[in-house]
Amino acid sequence: MRGWSGPLGMLAIVLAIALAARLGRAMRPYLLATLPLVISILLVNTFLYPGATDRILTLGPVSATWTGLAEALQATARVVAFALSVALLALTTAIDDLLDDLEHRGLGRRTIFVIGSAIRTVPRMIERAGEIVDAQRARGLDTEGSVWRRARGVVPLAGPMVLSALSEVEERTMALEARAFSAPGRRTTLRPLPDRPAERALRWGLFLAAVVLVGLSVSGRFPLP
Amino acid sequence: MSEAIVVNAVNDAPPTPALLLDGVRYGYAGTRRWVLDGVNLEVAAGRVLGIVGPNEAGKSTLCLVAAGLAPAAIGGRLEGDVLLGGLSTRDANPHQMAQRAGILFQNPVTQLSATAPTVYEEVAFGPRNLGLAVDEIADRVEHALGALRIEALGPRDPMRLSGGQAQLVALASVVALRPPVLVLDEPTSQLDPAGTRLVGEALAGLAAATATAIVVVEHKTWLLADLADACALVADGRVVVHGATADVLADDRLVELGVEPPPAVRLRRAAAVRGVALDSAVVDAVAAARLAADPDTVEPVP
Numbered sequence: 001m002r003g004w005s006g007p008l009g010m011l012a013i014v015l016a017i018a019l020a021a022r023l024g025r026a027m028r029p030y031l032l033a034t035l036p037l038v039i040s041i042l043l044v045n046t047f048l049y050p051g052a053t054d055r056i057l058t059l060g061p062v063s064a065t066w067t068g069l070a071e072a073l074q075a076t077a078r079v080v081a082f083a084l085s086v087a088l089l090a091l092t093t094a095i096d097d098l099l100d101d102l103e104h105r106g107l108g109r110r111t112i113f114v115i116g117s118a119i120r121t122v123p124r125m126i127e128r129a130g131e132i133v134d135a136q137r138a139r140g141l142d143t144e145g146s147v148w149r150r151a152r153g154v155v156p157l158a159g160p161m162v163l164s165a166l167s168e169v170e171e172r173t174m175a176l177e178a179r180a181f182s183a184p185g186r187r188t189t190l191r192p193l194p195d196r197p198a199e200r201a202l203r204w205g206l207f208l209a210a211v212v213l214v215g216l217s218v219s220g221r222f223p224l225p
Numbered sequence: 226m227s228e229a230i231v232v233n234a235v236n237d238a239p240p241t242p243a244l245l246l247d248g249v250r251y252g253y254a255g256t257r258r259w260v261l262d263g264v265n266l267e268v269a270a271g272r273v274l275g276i277v278g279p280n281e282a283g284k285s286t287l288c289l290v291a292a293g294l295a296p297a298a299i300g301g302r303l304e305g306d307v308l309l310g311g312l313s314t315r316d317a318n319p320h321q322m323a324q325r326a327g328i329l330f331q332n333p334v335t336q337l338s339a340t341a342p343t344v345y346e347e348v349a350f351g352p353r354n355l356g357l358a359v360d361e362i363a364d365r366v367e368h369a370l371g372a373l374r375i376e377a378l379g380p381r382d383p384m385r386l387s388g389g390q391a392q393l394v395a396l397a398s399v400v401a402l403r404p405p406v407l408v409l410d411e412p413t414s415q416l417d418p419a420g421t422r423l424v425g426e427a428l429a430g431l432a433a434a435t436a437t438a439i440v441v442v443e444h445k446t447w448l449l450a451d452l453a454d455a456c457a458l459v460a461d462g463r464v465v466v467h468g469a470t471a472d473v474l475a476d477d478r479l480v481e482l483g484v485e486p487p488p489a490v491r492l493r494r495a496a497a498v499r500g501v502a503l504d505s506a507v508v509d510a511v512a513a514a515r516l517a518a519d520p521d522t523v524e525p526v527p
Contacts, residue, residue, distance in 0.1 A: 096342045099340075109354075112340075113338075113340055116339075116340035117338070117339045117340050120339050120340055120342075120384060121339050124339070124384050168332075168334075168335045170299065171330055171332060171335040171336075172335045172339075173298065174289070174294050174298050174299060174328075174330070175328075175330060175335055175336045175337075175338075176338065177294060177297075177298045177319035177320070177322075177323065178292060178294060178319070178322075178323050178326075178327065178328045178399075179323060179338070179350055179351035179354060179398065179399075179402065180320045180323035180324065180351055180354040180355050180402065181320070181354055182318070182319055182320045183320040183323070183354050183355055183356070184320070185356045186356055187353045187354055187356060188352070188353045188356055188357055188358070188359060188362060189353075190346060190349060190353065190359060190362070
């Protein structure tokens with residue numbers, strides 16, 4: 001089981017929580033998003049695993065091996081476990097609630113601002129990119145067609161996007177200062193989240209379990225990958 | 226004067242200079258030019274000062290200096306004195322200035338924090354930074370939204386507002402800080418006539434009810450004619466004319482510098498050109514009626 005216990009254990013936990021929260025269907029896009037990576041992992045490891053000789057079949061100059069396939073499946077399990085755990089967090093936790101609570105627990109307002117603005121600015125940047133593409137298309141720039149043409153279209157898109165973002169930085173900084181962003185002391189939390197005893201106990205339990213698991217792994221009694 | 230806008234409601238207030246600019250010169254960091262060159266202005270509590278002038282006159286820079294952001298937040302060279310409630314902007318941190326002067330920029334999008342999920346929380350951003358009690362924050366936010374009649378926007382995503390809505394939200398977020406001085410750089414640039422009147426009413430109400438001193442840079446001189454107690458015409462970083470609103474907005478230099486006078490002034494001039502003497506009340510009534518129809522279509526007067 002060496003190398004399998006970690007990803008399979010994580011997958012079991014994530015899937016159990018996802019099923020309990022009825023998120024099976026909602027997690028499907030996240031699973032699909034891993035497909036390109038999973039396919040490349042399977043192909044590269046199965047056919048090109050260095051030193052493996054236990055052939056399954058031969059296709060021209062390359063051979064699939066059992067060792068390569070086992071390594072590929074293990075790596076795939078890790079990737080899928082990671083992707084689904086991120087999906088579980090995204091689907092079960094409102095980012096605004098998370099940031100509010102982190103701030104309430106003492107995380108600095110600057111850190112919170114950087115995370116929050118990065119998340120909330122992405123849709124705005126996508127919209128702006130669309131506006132710039134539309135504007136450039138209206139001026140005759142060819143933004144459709146072959147990959148090469150599309151790639152060339154990125155250059156005139158990137159310039160205005162970066163420049164406009166930079167030009168906004170100074171004004172946004174001043175606006176924040178004018179709204180007392182650098183005031184000393186703690187910010188007021190508008191919506192303190194309820195923290196039930198059971199949730200608190202579960203959090204501490206998971207934390208202690210992680211510490212024990214790492215301890216067992218380091219001592220060699222329960223090796224993890 | 227429009228019936229809807231109540232101005233000069235606290236004309237009897239003591240002339241305490243909430244904001245004083247004394248011999249102010251300012252140049253941006255890395256440049257040698259003085260963008261403001263010898264500006265003297267004073268605004269008492271509860272009064273509204275309108276600033277008009279052509280493009281590149283230094284009006285936006287004047288706003289930054291008056292609000293204490295220049296040079297405290299953006300650097301540059303400042304000569305002369307800028308006093309907010311008697312405190313020199315040289316001696317205060319930006320967050321201290323934030324409690325003495327609120328500023329609204331031309332571009333409302335950059336004014337918003339981009340971190341709040343709702344308009345309500347966006348408006349609460351400043352008061353939260355000050356660490357105010359939740360009840361106090363709720364009171365300020367509701368009051369600010371109510372004054373601009375945008376309560377319905379409360380649950381909306383601030384990043385998905387129209388330009389006009391974003392401008393009102395940005396203004397509400399400044400108002401919610403309740404600073405004794407408000408500096409507004411074209412607060413109605415993205416608003417239609419109805420929205421502009423609404424802002425005018427809200428600002429007049431704010432000045433009257435809370436004795437807030439307001440500096441408002443505005444191209445819509447018809448709004449200033451109703452709102453401002455005094456006006457200053459700024460060009461090339463200097464104050465060209467400063468005085469009572471009616472006098473400044475009727476000054477010939479306004480047109481020479483490319484600033485369109487309000488409809489009443491244009492109407493009076495048109496009548497004078499044709500040799501017609503018009504009673505002031507008639508001029509005001511006609512101008513107000515045409516303005517109410519659509520201020521942007523009032524015919525220019527040669």
